[in-house]
Amino acid sequence: MVESPLAITSSDITKLILRVAMRDRVAFDSLYQQTSAKLFGVCLRVLKNQSEAEDALQEVFIKIWDKADRFAASDLSPISWLVAVARNQAIDRIRERRQPSVDMDSALNVIDPRPDPESLAAANHERRRIQICLEELEKDRAEAVRSAYLDGESYDELANRYGVPLNTMRTWLRRSLLKLRECLER
């Protein structure tokens, strides 16, 4: 069983990562218990294959154990840092693989996402802002940004899916990123 996501707050996760950097195994187990379902969701969405996602998740937690002190040098919130570790691991893995595999049986185990009210409140503003900014983009470009981020699709794959030349896709996304940045900083 995965513990209810209601129980965890951002400052709890910071403290757990802190203790992991101090080589505290109890903290590591607790961090795993609190965050592995979310990070597994990341791996699964990108890799779309249960056993690859399980392998990737192990790599993710090995990185977290080894590099917990790197979190200090970044200004990221603890959950953003953890998600970045997981996304990078999964995306690196899928880039190494030639053919994306599809095995969505794994989607059956999706847990009802119930983030805690505190982090919801904190995240709400940011989330609304990025939604508003994405809406300022043309619809298919906003879609492409979202699937690049969430599914880890490459320029190549996106160009194929949208039936446009690679360079066009690159220009779309670069312009979209710059517009997003401009909108978020407005």
Added chain:
Amino acid sequence: MTSADKHDMGNGDEMIAAEYVLGVLSADERQSASSRIDRDPAFAQLVDLWEQRLSPLADAYQQVEVPHSVKEALNRRLFSKAELSNKSGFWSSLTFWRSLTAALAAALVVYIAVPHFNLEKSAPPGLVASLAADGSNVRYLVLFDGTHGKVRLSHISGDRPAERDFELWLIKNNNAPISIGIVPVGKVVSLKLSSDLKQKLSSGETFAISLEPVGGSPTGQPTGPIVAAGELKNI
């Protein structure tokens, strides 16, 4: 398209950082971006900024239950070897993290006790200062390890100009700065303190880094601009 974004749309670092975070780069490009993150703090900061900007999108990732076998396999992979090899880094990790806690104190005012541990119990005496200054991108995290009488500096960002040195100073109240020494080049470096200086360190005083000629200030007082400074706090 404005001329500003035409300019930005080349292969500038800003765009590489954005594309790295978005996840669209090829394996080779990702590899090269990732190794730049490790050795180029300015680039790493651009990447962090993009991680921050795009992070609300991650809310769409659903939580998926992980089979028990995964944690068991992870424990086997991690702890059969880690237990043998990770004895040395304890103090550095501890201080680093406690310093982080101090740096984050404002954000984490409410201490929520996590069951099973008590951080204070085993903590050696120490002081921490986060050094930064307006108009400078130089940032250091400075830790005073009371047990060993050492000052450890973690370089976070900002390059030192060629043919110049960074010098670390202790400023007590409004007294003249006391030189602690030239900051060695490197990610994590340390300076040994004289026992006289050790006595002088306490919470509330200021550490500052000035830009000096190679070999340090010729006058015994700072001669160049202060590139980073911060107050010492107990940890």
